[in-house]
């Protein structure tokens with residue numbers, strides 16, 4: 001038997017305990033699992049206790065006889081006299097039970113947890129089956145996951161990109177600093193070793209930070225003046241970004 005459980009990336013990061021409601025199959029007490037009212041099982045009236053049925057088919061002048069298991073008693077030769085009213089003759093009742101599920105840290109979408117003995121009940125005399133819980137980790141608005149590694153985006157200002165500096169980011173386990181070297185281009189990716197998802201024990205994947213260039217949508221007059229001054233300076237340089245535009249004109 002299988003069941004899906006959805007968790008957040010944060011829960012997958014730290015591990016989580018979840019109370020889940022699972023269907024539980026119990027052998028019917030009223031009929032001791034026989035499916036017969038008051039446990040009274042009689043010889044199957046369809047097959048007379050043989051457990052097999054003969055079927056005869058006529059094709060032209062020929063007769064074909066086939067033998068198969070009796071559908072009423074499923075080959076056992078014994079059938080309930082009257083169906084047990086508690087379980088409708090199935091011999092099994094379905095109830096629900098609650099399980100405190102311990103989800104370990106580091107699980108990913110598709111991870112399976114096995115709970116022994118919590119599955120469906122088999123034929124009399126056999127132990128109940130296992131329940132498989134399949135984990136589904138929800139998508140996160142900030143982090144993309146690739147196995148044990150995480151990828152996120154952060155913004156850097158033009159001065160930081162040009163001059164270098166530090167950018168503080170929020171990881172799943174607090175803040176971290178990205179060292180930005182001078183002349184960093186937009187979309188440059190930096191790796192923070194060991195700041196990704198937990199794997200096993202103390203092992204962890206890496207966190208990759210892609211730096212986007214932040215273009216301010218509001219500028220103070222002082223900032224405007226400084227940027228104009230910068231543009232003028234670059235305009236005088238032979239290899240500045242505006243020099244190519246001027247040559248084309």
Ligand SMILES: [Zn+2]
Pocket residue numbers: 028029030031032033034035036084085086087088089090091092
């Ligand atoms: Zn019953």
Ligand SMILES: [Zn+2]
Pocket residue numbers: 044045046047048049050051052070071072073074075076077078
């Ligand atoms: Zn039968």
